[in-house]
Amino acid sequence: MTEHDDELARLFERIESPALDHDFAARVSRRLRRKRAWTKARAIAGALALAVVAMMALLLVPLDSFYPVRSALEFMTSYAGMVVCAVFAIGGALWIKLAGT
């Protein structure tokens, strides 16, 4: 320990580390258990809140508001929609291939 002062080093060596304290370990364990329970409770409460908001939206928001989404889904599942998807997929693949060369 060339970086250190020997006299001080001896004084520090005399410092005793605290003995294993089971009460301390138990206190930390209890505190962590409470924190774990709290974290779990918050996650459950968050999921429940989301579910309630979704249910409220379905019950309270007029169905007409969902019209654009519903009509888009209907179009995508029709023959015309499938053709449009296929054309876009082929066009996209060609564009990527051409852009890469």
Place this chain on the structure above:
Amino acid sequence: MTSLNGAAEAVVVALAANGNADAIDELVRRKQSGVRGLLRTLSRDHALADDLAQHVFVEMWKSLPRLASAGAFGAWLRRITVNVWLQHARKNDSTLQRLTDPLDDASLPMIEPPAPGRSIDLADALAQLPIPARLCIVLAYQEGLSHADIAALTGMPLGTIKSHISRGSARLRALLHDYRSEP
């Protein structure tokens, strides 16, 4: 006591990082002495040190899933310990903002001499040092860290650490010499 009592530290750390409550309890049991000892020397107040140590282990529990390597656990926990103590010290000392600020003589506190006839011990003398110097000296002498390790741990430049240790050691020696208990 758990079945993890004799398990290798890397195994316990890996289990704890995956949220195993028994492994976390085992780490607390294994590391509490070192963490509390370091905080007791830094703060000189055993009750405060134990409160801060609890906070260290809560931080450990929160951050363990992000620990990159189980082998680095000891140094990582020491870093948390030092950070928790510095946070506490900053709350009580508004002038302590950054450890990397250069050391000047004005940063050395005015030392109040002990009452006549009263001796001073290492803990008393350490408490008279400015916080950055105290931290560097305790990490060097009690934890056995090299100057480079202290630089990596605290983010202080190597030159600043050498200066803190050199001047802090001189101050400690002077204090211990002036108020030695021997007649």
